[in-house]
Amino acid sequence: MQKMDVSQFKDRYKKKFQERFAFNYENATKQEQFVALGHLVKDLYSSDWKETVDTYQENKQKQVYYFSMEFLPGRMLKSNLLNLGILDVVQEGLAELGLDLDEVASGEMDPALGNGGLGRLASCFMDSLASTGLPGNGNGIRYRYGLFKQKFIDGHQIELPENWLRNGNVWEVRRENKAVTVRFGGQVSLEPDNEGNMHVTYHNTQNILAVPYDTAMVGYQNGTVNNLRLWSAEIPYGEEYLFPTEEERNGVKQITEYLYPDDSNYEGLLLRLKQEYFFSSAGVQSVVRYFKQLNLDWSYLPDKIAIHINDTHPTLAIPELMRILMDEEGLSWEQAWEITKKTISYTNHTILQEAMERWSIDMMNLLLPRITQIIMEINRRHIEKKTPLYGEDLTNRTAIVANGEIKMANLAIIGSHSINGVAKLHTNILINHTLHDFYLMYPNKFNNKTNGVTMRRWLQISNPGLTDLLDETIGTEWKTNANDIILLKAYAEDKEVLARIDAVKLENKKRFAKYVSEEMDIEIDPNAIFDVQIKRLHAYKRQLLNVLHILDRYQYIKDNPGVDIPKRVFIFGAKAAPSYHYAKQIIKLINAIAEMINNDSSLNDLIKVVFVENYGVSLAELIIPAADVSEQISLAGKEASGTSNMKLMANGALTIATMDGATVEIYDYVGEENIYIFGMSNEEVQKLNAANSYNSREIYEKNPAVKRVLNMLIDGSIPGLEDEGQDIFDSLVKYNDEYYLLKDFDSYINAHKQIDKDFRNRETWNRRALLNIASSGPFSADYTIERYADEIWKLGAQREPEDLI
Numbered sequence: 001m002q003k004m005d006v007s008q009f010k011d012r013y014k015k016k017f018q019e020r021f022a023f024n025y026e027n028a029t030k031q032e033q034f035v036a037l038g039h040l041v042k043d044l045y046s047s048d049w050k051e052t053v054d055t056y057q058e059n060k061q062k063q064v065y066y067f068s069m070e071f072l073p074g075r076m077l078k079s080n081l082l083n084l085g086i087l088d089v090v091q092e093g094l095a096e097l098g099l100d101l102d103e104v105a106s107g108e109m110d111p112a113l114g115n116g117g118l119g120r121l122a123s124c125f126m127d128s129l130a131s132t133g134l135p136g137n138g139n140g141i142r143y144r145y146g147l148f149k150q151k152f153i154d155g156h157q158i159e160l161p162e163n164w165l166r167n168g169n170v171w172e173v174r175r176e177n178k179a180v181t182v183r184f185g186g187q188v189s190l191e192p193d194n195e196g197n198m199h200v201t202y203h204n205t206q207n208i209l210a211v212p213y214d215t216a217m218v219g220y221q222n223g224t225v226n227n228l229r230l231w232s233a234e235i236p237y238g239e240e241y242l243f244p245t246e247e248e249r250n251g252v253k254q255i256t257e258y259l260y261p262d263d264s265n266y267e268g269l270l271l272r273l274k275q276e277y278f279f280s281s282a283g284v285q286s287v288v289r290y291f292k293q294l295n296l297d298w299s300y301l302p303d304k305i306a307i308h309i310n311d312t313h314p315t316l317a318i319p320e321l322m323r324i325l326m327d328e329e330g331l332s333w334e335q336a337w338e339i340t341k342k343t344i345s346y347t348n349h350t351i352l353q354e355a356m357e358r359w360s361i362d363m364m365n366l367l368l369p370r371i372t373q374i375i376m377e378i379n380r381r382h383i384e385k386k387t388p389l390y391g392e393d394l395t396n397r398t399a400i401v402a403n404g405e406i407k408m409a410n411l412a413i414i415g416s417h418s419i420n421g422v423a424k425l426h427t428n429i430l431i432n433h434t435l436h437d438f439y440l441m442y443p444n445k446f447n448n449k450t451n452g453v454t455m456r457r458w459l460q461i462s463n464p465g466l467t468d469l470l471d472e473t474i475g476t477e478w479k480t481n482a483n484d485i486i487l488l489k490a491y492a493e494d495k496e497v498l499a500r501i502d503a504v505k506l507e508n509k510k511r512f513a514k515y516v517s518e519e520m521d522i523e524i525d526p527n528a529i530f531d532v533q534i535k536r537l538h539a540y541k542r543q544l545l546n547v548l549h550i551l552d553r554y555q556y557i558k559d560n561p562g563v564d565i566p567k568r569v570f571i572f573g574a575k576a577a578p579s580y581h582y583a584k585q586i587i588k589l590i591n592a593i594a595e596m597i598n599n600d601s602s603l604n605d606l607i608k609v610v611f612v613e614n615y616g617v618s619l620a621e622l623i624i625p626a627a628d629v630s631e632q633i634s635l636a637g638k639e640a641s642g643t644s645n646m647k648l649m650a651n652g653a654l655t656i657a658t659m660d661g662a663t664v665e666i667y668d669y670v671g672e673e674n675i676y677i678f679g680m681s682n683e684e685v686q687k688l689n690a691a692n693s694y695n696s697r698e699i700y701e702k703n704p705a706v707k708r709v710l711n712m713l714i715d716g717s718i719p720g721l722e723d724e725g726q727d728i729f730d731s732l733v734k735y736n737d738e739y740y741l742l743k744d745f746d747s748y749i750n751a752h753k754q755i756d757k758d759f760r761n762r763e764t765w766n767r768r769a770l771l772n773i774a775s776s777g778p779f780s781a782d783y784t785i786e787r788y789a790d791e792i793w794k795l796g797a798q799r800e801p802e803d804l805i
């Protein structure tokens with residue numbers, strides 16, 4: 001890319017604005033100001049984009065395609081500016097034009113194409129692939145509305161459509177010439193031709209057009225611009241007559257409208273399955289089309305292409321690749337199977353049984369008859385081959401098809417060459433428990449890849465104050481080699497640096513306090529402890545345990561008026577799945593106690609509760625740099641990895657946590673003096689499960705603090721609660737507290753008391769914040785992605801045609 005100075009930028013911006021809007025930028029809305037800037041930025045990287053794609057193709061380089069139901073990129077303007085190396089120039093240029101970059105950047109809609117950690121991981125990986133110069137592409141769905149927009153009405157979560165495309169999307173390019181057809185329904189028949197080869201014929205299928213929209217993934221100052229391809233479902237042009245009713249036409253549009261539509265009924269489930277096949281099939285078709293241009297023997301496909309499936313949502317890529325290779329390209333089952341297994345790899349993201357995808361065979365067969373045949377045959381061959389080796393019991397436990405259902409994780413493991421967990425503990429649990437039977441069959445497929453986060457977005461963009469401090473102390477090498485952040489340790493005794501850590505944090509807290517004051521009309525003191533739990537709302541993540549602590553603290557302050565403890569602001573951000581009633585009740589509870597506490601002047605502002613509406617990447621960027629305490633309090637063994645734990649650590653928050661997910665690795669890096677660990681370990685949880693002796697009511701009866709807090713849920717103490725108080729109380733006392741909150745209660749409260757004490761000693765606290773920042777380098781997604789590239793995708797070391805003799 002050509003370099004540009006401030007005055008060149010100003011000229012180009014004025015001209016670009018004029019071209020697009022035919023009036024002056026000064027009179028424009030911030031959306032318009034953003035759109036013009038976005039188009040200017042796109043012009044700047046477009047030649048690198050084309051060149052990158054061309055080079056991969058000319059060199060016939062092996063490329064990876066990352067298939068994911070979700071991507072959660074966040075606003076892309078600043079990230080693109082940073083990665084193009086023109087963030088400063090643009091900031092200065094805009095300022096000279098009388099505009100503020102942050103204001104203009106806020107004119108961009110935050111694309112809600114993901115739900116939580118899994119989607120954000122996919123986007124961190126896209127950034128790291130480009131920034132490490134690796135040939136990696138994304139494949140997903142261009143949701144018209146994506147995930148719902150969350151509103152609180154009387155403290156209840158209300159879901160509204162997020163119309164994020166209403167002002168258009170400057171970053172995407174519609175590529176109608178690359179569209180493919182995806183078939184649903186109908187019947188298949190297999191008929192032999194004259195040579196006796198079977199031919200598949202489809203009858204009465206519904207053919208839908210998948211149109212790709214491409215978005216550039218700009219690498220960090222290295223000229224690499226990769227591609228994220230998102231598919232949109234459309235009626236094939238000229239075939240509108242095949243969709244005569246409004247209902248049929250809506251049925252097509254619906255496929256790419258919402259992320260995770262309500263799947264508590266048959267229609268919703270069917271739609272979800274359609275979505276999964278839609279983007280898996282479109283992605284595989286476009287990958288195969290690309291491979292055919294290389295003019296290589298089919299056996300080279302795994303040497304040129306890796307397809308990675310992010311959790312089981314894209315697992316239908318396996319039978320789809322089989323289908324194309326056999327039915328359309330005429331390969332034998334054996335050839336197609338070898339190629340498919342070598343091409344595909346899979347990441348497991350959860351051990352929660354209820355999150356393991358299963359589809360009814362009947363539904364699958366109705367929607368995808370040929371794919372169902374292939375899955376049944378994969379299963380038949382698997383059982384036939386493995387039973388003599390492993391016996392009937394073990395083999396049957398690994399079956400893909402059982403009790404009228406298709407188990408997607410089983411298909412993903414059997415049909416791929418690699419399965420990885422996302423943190424050491426998680427991978428160990430997969431190997432030793434959840435997927436142990438598979439491990440016995442395929443020990444070499446299993447590996448760990450601890451998640452990571454891109455420090456560019458989570459430090460450089462969201463925390464410029466800390467970025468400057470790092471640049472001035474340890475130099476700038478950390479930006480491309482995050483392990484260098486460890487050099488900050490040398491400043492652990494430097495009072496001046498410690499004071500600056502404090503000052504940077506205070507600035508960030510003021511920035512967030514301003515947002516809270518303006519948007520929520522709640523005043524919070526920037527000198528208070530900002531205690532943060534931001535993540536999807538789920539019982540296993542135990543936001544409710546956090547709530548119990550708040551209520552305990554509330555009682556303590558009521559009992560001890562004038563008590564001298566540091567002020568706390570409890571900050572929550574969380575969406576609940578629309579059909580997850582219990583999670584929504586917890587949202588209502590948090591809002592109710594926020595209302596009660598924030599309006600109680602007798603508490604002397606010692607506690608405040610802030611539950612931000614519509615948590616997403618943009619809010620994360622505002623909250624994370626302002627956090628003093630990071631809440632990672634899932635029941636040990638349940639959180640696969642977590643990534644907000646990494647972002648918060650890198651921004652100098654101290655973690656209070658159970659030994660779960662990647663937090664175990666945070667503990668290893670930062671050392672026990674610099675983290676607050678509480679609660680049962682995974683082994684202790686396993687033992688307690690096995691003993692089957694847990695009795696939560698006993699704790700309720702015997703522990704006065706627990707009793708008092710839980711009684712608040714049912715005795716009318718918390719205004720505005722309806723059934724929620726009783727239902728939540730019952731979940732903890734009557735239904736035996738599935739996630740062991742009461743068991744961990746005391747040690748959690750004690751850890752928080754220690755935090756109160758420690759926060760008072762500013763210098764020691766700042767030193768520990770510094771050591772957290774300094775120890776966060778290994779969690780850079782650049783390293784994670786390099787390990788995927790070397791160990792799973794083998795991007796550097798593929799066979800070349802000359803090797804074939």
Ligand SMILES: *Cc1c(COP(=O)(O)O)cnc(C)c1O
Binds near residue numbers: 117535536617644645
């Ligand atoms: C990082 C991130 C997550 C993941 O949070 P966990 O605590 O790891 O579950 C979810 N949502 C957003 C917006 C994020 O940035």
